Amino acid sequence: MAKIARDGRGSPDLLARILQTPQLERVIPRLPAPILHRVIETCGLEDCGELVALATPQQLSAVFDLDLWRSREAGQDEAFDAGRFGVWLEVLVECGASFAAQRLSEVDRALITSALAEHIAVFDPAAFSSSSDVDGREVPERARRQVSRCEVGGYIVEAKRTEYWDAIVDVLIALDQEHRDCFHAVMRACRRLSNSTPEADGFHDLLDDSDQFRFDLALDRERRRETHGYVAPPQARAFLQSSRELRLDAKEPPPANPIVLASLRGSRQVIDAHDEPTREPVAERDNARASAEVASGIAAVFDVLLDAGVVPDVPRALLPEPDEEGTDLGRFKRHMLGARELDPAAYSLRTEELAFLANVLVAGCPLQGRTFTTREAFDGAVAICNLGLENWPRHWLPPDSHRSAVDSMLPSDFLVGHDLTMVFQVGWSILHEDVCRFVTRALIDVLGAARRGDRDVQIGLLRLRASLIRHLRTGAPWRARDAFDVLMLLDMPAWAALLGLIAECPVMLANVSASGVSRPRVIDASEYAFISESTHIARVREFVRTLPDAFNS
Numbered sequence: 001m002a003k004i005a006r007d008g009r010g011s012p013d014l015l016a017r018i019l020q021t022p023q024l025e026r027v028i029p030r031l032p033a034p035i036l037h038r039v040i041e042t043c044g045l046e047d048c049g050e051l052v053a054l055a056t057p058q059q060l061s062a063v064f065d066l067d068l069w070r071s072r073e074a075g076q077d078e079a080f081d082a083g084r085f086g087v088w089l090e091v092l093v094e095c096g097a098s099f100a101a102q103r104l105s106e107v108d109r110a111l112i113t114s115a116l117a118e119h120i121a122v123f124d125p126a127a128f129s130s131s132s133d134v135d136g137r138e139v140p141e142r143a144r145r146q147v148s149r150c151e152v153g154g155y156i157v158e159a160k161r162t163e164y165w166d167a168i169v170d171v172l173i174a175l176d177q178e179h180r181d182c183f184h185a186v187m188r189a190c191r192r193l194s195n196s197t198p199e200a201d202g203f204h205d206l207l208d209d210s211d212q213f214r215f216d217l218a219l220d221r222e223r224r225r226e227t228h229g230y231v232a233p234p235q236a237r238a239f240l241q242s243s244r245e246l247r248l249d250a251k252e253p254p255p256a257n258p259i260v261l262a263s264l265r266g267s268r269q270v271i272d273a274h275d276e277p278t279r280e281p282v283a284e285r286d287n288a289r290a291s292a293e294v295a296s297g298i299a300a301v302f303d304v305l306l307d308a309g310v311v312p313d314v315p316r317a318l319l320p321e322p323d324e325e326g327t328d329l330g331r332f333k334r335h336m337l338g339a340r341e342l343d344p345a346a347y348s349l350r351t352e353e354l355a356f357l358a359n360v361l362v363a364g365c366p367l368q369g370r371t372f373t374t375r376e377a378f379d380g381a382v383a384i385c386n387l388g389l390e391n392w393p394r395h396w397l398p399p400d401s402h403r404s405a406v407d408s409m410l411p412s413d414f415l416v417g418h419d420l421t422m423v424f425q426v427g428w429s430i431l432h433e434d435v436c437r438f439v440t441r442a443l444i445d446v447l448g449a450a451r452r453g454d455r456d457v458q459i460g461l462l463r464l465r466a467s468l469i470r471h472l473r474t475g476a477p478w479r480a481r482d483a484f485d486v487l488m489l490l491d492m493p494a495w496a497a498l499l500g501l502i503a504e505c506p507v508m509l510a511n512v513s514a515s516g517v518s519r520p521r522v523i524d525a526s527e528y529a530f531i532s533e534s535t536h537i538a539r540v541r542e543f544v545r546t547l548p549d550a551f552n553s
Contacts, residue, residue, distance in 0.1 A: 015039075036059055037067055038305070057103060067088075078218075104182070113190055123191065172187075231363045236359070260356065350419070357420065358374070361376075361381060365504045383530035435506040435531060439502055461486055461551075491551065508529045510523045512539055512543045
């Protein structure tokens, strides 16, 4: 059973190794934006100025969509991070104010406006009316506040926060001098967003200009990302919740999920220009393609990234041959390879659906309290699909369905006519009911019988039990996680294992995946296995039977 550990940071010399690549100025513009973003995340934005300077405007726009939006918790909605934009601005200015202005003039003006409006307020000089002080001297009204302020291009720019002020002023001056159309468009929009809050009236519950601007910006980003197969967190959470509620005893499978249909339709219809590898002139691009040195440079960069774990070492659409023993994902691999042999077009659709499912896990579900990495998301989606194939309801198959020797239950062409999203939903509903809810109910029973001599410990156990009961009724027992600490005092390995099992995406630690006397007492919580087959669920049940001894001894 393969164990998965969270991807670590790259080696300290990763950036140095990349910078030593021959023809780097032609290699970097050919990197897909998600890969460039992973490099920046791994090496640190502040240290990646040389790479940023080589990136194309299209790459930067796509990387901004990935990097400038953050969520407070894994699986929750993302919000624009104005502070992160300030870091980007400083990195760009280090390459030269003219360079920074040039790059900003080539990306979405709404993004630049929204980002700057978080840092500065913009006014016409006429807004600074004068008044007299106690000695009769004229003092501009707004000048009486001690804030950073300057005039650029006929506008008064005032700092809302002092961080990144120097970089902002340098960029605005360069924009005014070299890209006046962009400068005035952005400044006029910032000026409109700098107006004071209107008085409360019958419409004061509506979004103000700034909130509406941020909403529109997020909506535009969501539409762009949909073309790449990304799923917005609200849609991802809705899909996962509907999957938990799937009724396996229904007479027939439900119709296709509308979130799936919309996401896959969008990604198939539009090819976003941001992912095109280069914007070099045609003649230069042709020369670069013919250059063995450039080709070897690209290969060298990917080798470095593979070695550092920045990118997955196996393309997820190209599955290896199934294990001869037929265990641990063998069912999924056999059916995918069967679809590839029988109907390549269907196989292509299944790989698109697999990418959608991985994106759903990244956007809508935490893994051990954090966000899935790309590799973890693909591995998790494959494992859950494998569980769904093994437990596909028999009554959902046609009466005359052919039973292939390849699989004891499903026909060999099953994935030619069935999409992976429904298979995933079957597996996800089983994980929720037979693992998360089952373990929660068992723990509630164990806690109800637990009697500890320490009064504080006993109170903690009672509070945990009450919290589990309350959240189990709402279908989200993982929300009781904050009360689990009392179990750490009694049995730390059992505590860690229960946190892995009572979760939105349950996983097994080593003391669950092992059995009997081989079950370890010392475990590493960062190493886990996805639950991918019924034998794993049997191991979970076996572990649960040990809980009374763990908490009552």
